[in-house]
Amino acid sequence: MMEWIQAAIQWLGQHPGWLSAALFGIALVESLAIAGVIVPGVAMMFAAATLAGQIDMPLLEALLWAGLGAIAGDGLSFWMGRLFQGRLDVLWPFTRYPRLIASGERFFHRHGGKSVVIGRFVGPIRPVLPLIAGAFQMPARRFFTFNILSAVGWAPVYVLPGYLVGSAMALDIQLPSHFYPAMGLSLALLALIYLVFFRLHWGLGEDSAFYRHLQATVMRSERGRKLWQTLSSERPQGSEFPLPSITLMVACTALFALWALLSMETHLLDALDQNTSAFFATLRSPLLDPVAVGITLLGDPALLTLVSLSGILFFWARGMGAAAFHILAAGVTVTVVTTLMKAGFAVPRPEAVSIPPSSYAFPSGHTSGITVVIGLTASFVAQEWPPYRRWTIYAMAGVPILLIALSRLYLGVHWFSDVIGGLLLGLAVCGLTRVSYSRYDRHRLVGNALSNGTMLSVAVTAAGYVLLAYPYGMARYAIAG
Template sequence: MTGDWLETFTAWVGSHPDWLIMALFATALVESLAIAGLIVPGVAILFALAALAGKTGIGLGEALLWAGLGAIVGDLLSFAIGRRLKDRLHAIWPFSRYPAMIANGESFFRAHGGKSILIGRFVGPIRPVMPLVAGALQMPWQRFVGFNLLSATAWAPAYVLPGFFVGSAMSGSVQPPPHFYPILAAAGAVLVLIYALLLRLRLGVGEGSPFYQWLEQRMAGYDATHRFWRLYTNERPSRRGEFPLPSLMLAIAALSLFLILGQLTPVSDLLQQLDQRVLNWFSLLRQPLLDPPMILLTMLGDPPVLIAGAILASLSLGFRGYYAAAAHIAVAAAVTTILVWLLKAGFAVPRPEAVLHPPLSGAFPSGHTTGITVAATLLASFIAAEGTNRQRWQTYVLLSAPLVPVALSRLYLGVHWFTDVLGGLCLGLAITGLARASYSRFDRVPIRADASTWLALLAWLLFALLYIRSEWVGALARYAPL
């Protein structure tokens, strides 16, 4: 019934494009309005309307502006209602029908203050009530408006861009291949499901979360799935038999994003325009003073440097008896190298014409970004696994930091499009997630650093320095701007 109504609504709006902007505004408003966001399928309608906007040629900035304004107005109305009702919020319909939701919103607001407005835009059951609760608890108007504007700035692209890109691809001059829509639909459905589990419903994927427990019970109901669950469950006593569901979810989500990007990039005029604008912007930044450090950064992501690091890490772990960890690092490096080569040849996206001697391989995905993402995040995952929950996040942030400058160096030097870098990041995260999930069944004892670890690191640094020194003159010539 809902599907028929949604199809009729989008068809009518599609035949009346003058009303499309107002429909975007109204849908975003209702989606953000207290309680109403639970009843109206705002996410589905926004996706359909954004796709229509991309297909009919409405500007992306215009679509983002009106959707963002609708979200801002919806939250402001909710906040005003909360200020008006104050302590009577639990006694007045329809809010009286959702006492647990409002109680959770109040607890969340007291714990996080103004940040709850930002988080509440995206997170499950508290989303429709956070502005309402903020008003009822007498948050100052000025403070609320500031957080409201910040949250809408992030919310509008997250909800509008996916549909807009699909719509722009459907209206492009290039005819999508037959597999375009099935892959797009399957990958999109996976992302929507993950989004619902992690953010909208806040079921979580860690051990002890409702979704984890539900899935464990379902997997135990069949012999084959139960064997799969037990096979990949961590055997460390300190981990209490934890299945690597977060790693699998990371891999599936990143792979879905990669597939969507890979389908849209060749046929979407909008993405191609974005690529060109990013290339033009970075070309304006190029100057002789910045070229040497950017070339140095990009050379740290060269395949010989990354492969040498993988070999040394595998040897260090293997000599100490951590055979499974060594094998997983070696296989991850080999899979990354082969996949990047195959995908570049398969997509055959031409490189930007910005340097004298661009690489001969295809542009999508960025091999440097893929390689440094796998190297940095896989290293971070092995180190973070031995720390507390708080230390894990600090480790991930610190050790994943190198992938940002390496990725930016590819854009600065003009040898990759922006979508190439995004594709490389998604592919790298997918490989890391699968590697960590596979390693879980062998993760029986902690991995500790010793003298061989530091020796391997020193040997890698020495190799990197020798490699950069030997290739420096050639790199300066290759990356010289046209």
């Protein structure tokens, strides 16, 4: 099989005009029911993406073709499930994989519609989940919504590593000595997390096999038992160890280190930054500018400081001094780290607005700041919900973060790499804060007059700030020249 892949890639190198079709076809087969289990799609996609980087195919084009192939593959699997519903256990080739089909059914019953999104990244059951969704009569509109959204996240994960390797080979970049150890450590941590929680299907909740195995292992020693008990919080559903927060902290720190290395030490992301900037520049219009300015003002450091102070006062009034301190510490941490990195990396901003910000570009302070504020708010709210429903809170919290990040790109004050760097940095700080606070998390945030009043004051403060800063914002973010 590997010899065949090598021969196919060699042929594509001689006929690059077929590379787009190859990316589409590989992604389709990788996502197709049962075929994705047999065909080494990951190796094929890495090889094709490497070739795309070597021949300087636009990254967005490579991502587009791979994403479309993944959508088509899952779509075909979904309609196959509709066609053969009730007969999957008696038809070839499904009869050869009864355990795989059964695992997919259990996963679908447990996670419902979002299994289509989660399952795209989950090892062997990934190619059968769309089949199961079709067989269980999931509404087509809902399926394709999840299908398209998950493909947007899947394509970069599968295409970027190979593309960056190919670009580096083509450019023959001379990298500093610290690049390889830092990149190797980051990749090793990410690979371990991916292996444990996706390929081996080990979950993060207290009902998962990995959680129970980790608890049993740690409890064998006195020091481990104290650490577990110290970090665990008492929730309505019982004691809860912050394994998701630890995973978030480690994964985002590793990703940020890797992203910063690629951004600062290589030119692999330059084309992506330039193309993204040019794309958003074409969208500028008098109709969208006021909306983008209003959204981006919601991420201004001054407003985020006022909102954070409201949260600190709220928790202090509730007698939750530890929560107030951790919010303060998170705000100070993300501000100091972002400021120091901007000055240290000294990445120039795009020259697209009349009055560009005086600070440097990487990482985006608006993105890192709003990620910490919204992320911590969501985490306090989600802790009051059962673990299997918390994804709803985090999905809702992602909307304002995404809008503010997009506003920075639309207005032309940040590169794409700046925004991704700010997001990863903010998530890492959120994870660290939640891990540290878990030892004090003994309170429930039930609704009352104080919490309602705090929410109202935050809304009034945000609206007032945007109204006052809006005129200057419009002049500041006007197109240069």
